[in-house]
Amino acid sequence: MGRRAGGVAVVAVALAFLTAGCQYLFGFPPVAIPPPGDEFAMPSPLATFGSGQATIAIGKDAPIRLDKLAAPGTLYQPMGAEVNFRSTDGWYLKVSAPVTGVGSSPLFGSGGFLQLDRIVDGQHWTTADPSRCIVTVDQADAKGLRGHADCKGLRWSDALGNSFTSLQPTYIKGQDSFDAVITFEASSGSGQSG
Numbered sequence: 001m002g003r004r005a006g007g008v009a010v011v012a013v014a015l016a017f018l019t020a021g022c023q024y025l026f027g028f029p030p031v032a033i034p035p036p037g038d039e040f041a042m043p044s045p046l047a048t049f050g051s052g053q054a055t056i057a058i059g060k061d062a063p064i065r066l067d068k069l070a071a072p073g074t075l076y077q078p079m080g081a082e083v084n085f086r087s088t089d090g091w092y093l094k095v096s097a098p099v100t101g102v103g104s105s106p107l108f109g110s111g112g113f114l115q116l117d118r119i120v121d122g123q124h125w126t127t128a129d130p131s132r133c134i135v136t137v138d139q140a141d142a143k144g145l146r147g148h149a150d151c152k153g154l155r156w157s158d159a160l161g162n163s164f165t166s167l168q169p170t171y172i173k174g175q176d177s178f179d180a181v182i183t184f185e186a187s188s189g190s191g192q193s194g
Helices: 002-020 022-026
Strands: 047-058 064-066 073-076 080-086 091-097 113-120 123-127 133-141 144-154 156-158 178-188
Touching (some): 047 091, 047 144, 064 091, 113 178
Antiparallel strands (some): 047 178, 073 080, 080 091, 091 113, 123 156, 144 178
16 A cells, blocks of 8 residues: 555656646746736747758758748747748758847857758658758848858658658658759848748
8 A cells, every 4th residue: 555655656756747847846036927818929020031042962962942941930039040942852950040149049059050841742751851951041030041051971761751760860762862052142131032
């Protein structure tokens, strides 16, 4: 009986911690308590990017041109910029970058991150390892986002087949690793997205 009561107590404490947060378990408030009614308020973006383009050069092939935004990009302080470029033939590039001119961001360090995605015969392919790209952000402010990346050893993996439990990507069979040189640029205001 004592083991069962002890097990129930451990489960109760774990549930309290997971559902209520450590402020209830340890008796101290969270770092920032939002005012009543503002729990889910989002800050206004510093900028919205309505147009842009990117290029992806792989080997000696002609560069792939992504001349539309999938949706308007945004720039938030301190979260940085996020822009999704697309082509008409299934290529996508997601760029996340820190705001320039304010020092490094705790989310990005000094550079940014990018991810390539592709729709091939109804399959969603992605490059699962952002550490393969060295991203240089020349501009990420209210006027626009501009930069480039040098990527080495990228591999396509199945975006929907990646294992979240093992954190190992499911690589696409028959697809060799590749290097890419990427440029990106987006500007604020209205433009072509969609």
